[in-house]
Amino acid sequence: MLDTIEKLPLSVWVAESPSVFAYTLVLSLHAIGLATVLGINALIAFRLLGFGTGIPLSSLRSFYGTIYAGFAINLVSGVLLFMAAATNMGTMPAFWVKMALVLTGMTLALRLKARYLDDSAATASGVVPPAIRRLAWVSLTCWTFALIVGRLTGYPEIVARIFGYRI
């Protein structure tokens, strides 16, 4: 199955075209999307944890459009990057850990929005409940680990050494 994905014409084009608009552009878009999703999520978490109090809590929900845009860029570029290296990525534990962390991060972001940021009465009070602050901490931690594990997918030998298995 992974082999079939990797041999699709689109996968081969992304992986093997010498053009800058193939693999390298997709890789650049993935970095831009990553910085957008992580950066804006961090901004929201920092505000909920008490930094930059000049940003009204009721305004935080307006940042979600940018998160969705960054996530959409990374969904498309991520699928293309996976297709280009399906046999390598699909069998790499670090890749699936990263996927789980990204899904958890996005779920936490949506949960923060549904539980607090969409509640105009709650945000108008100016008080961030302890449960929401905890959620902000978990979100920051989750995205930090997603970034770390995501980078480590480029270094399978280091991951193997950390967890004591052979590749």
Place this chain on the structure above:
Amino acid sequence: MESLSQALTWPFMQELVNAHGWLWAVFEIIHYAGMSLLIGLVGGLDLRILGCFRSVPIGAFKAFMPLAIAAFCGNVLTGLAFVTSNATGASFYVENGSFQLKVLALLLAFVNLMVFQFSGLERRVYAVPGGADAPGSAKVVALVSLLSWIFVIIFGRLLMYNDALLYTFGY
């Protein structure tokens, strides 16, 4: 170029990274975290000036700027670590077209920041309350800032694949 390459090739950094291969990955993780913070904080401010998140008073972003500066300093240090510790010498970066374009984009971001800071725009922009629009000249500065950071990322990613850039543009 050759003397610059020599000056930026530091044998002790090459030996350090050669002896501890994981250091390179750690530098990369810090570099990516810094990049994300810069895009979230400076890119967020740029987008607000351009008209997104209009309910946020623009001055509210000022509190995050020390963190953005710290992230940038972290990236300059880790960037210097990449250049000075490269196994084949700093010439890999110094003579790399994508790296040169990345430095150019960084210079553009810096000059743009200086214009923002010293033209009096910064004071005017930070006084814009929630719901109000930034002055047109500030929007130009914000757009240049956003685009220059995007190009810093693009050329930063491209420098490992400089051949693709050369191929596409016919070299």
